[in-house]
Amino acid sequence: MSRKPQNKRKRDTAYHPELHTRDVNSREIFKNDTLASQFLRNYTNIPLFANVQSEDIKDVSSKSTLFTAMRRKR
Numbered sequence: 001m002s003r004k005p006q007n008k009r010k011r012d013t014a015y016h017p018e019l020h021t022r023d024v025n026s027r028e029i030f031k032n033d034t035l036a037s038q039f040l041r042n043y044t045n046i047p048l049f050a051n052v053q054s055e056d057i058k059d060v061s062s063k064s065t066l067f068t069a070m071r072r073k074r
Contacts, residue, residue, distance in 0.1 A: 033057045 029035045033054040040049040
């Protein structure tokens with residue numbers, strides 16, 4: 001028995017950048033205090049972050065110089 005064609009739409013495999021919104025990666029979100037606070041407040045289900053504001057976020061990357069130095073050696 002042979003199958004009949006189903007007349008499905010052809011797949012559009014071409015990429016159309018004007019139709020897609022820009023993808024924002026985590027590095028861009030966590031560099032910006034406002035975006036980071038919005039992410040923690042709205043997209044995590046952690047009660048501690050329910051009322052976090054951008055003023056509450058501190059950059060503590062200077063305290064982890066050993067870790068960043070080890071990452072750079074790789």
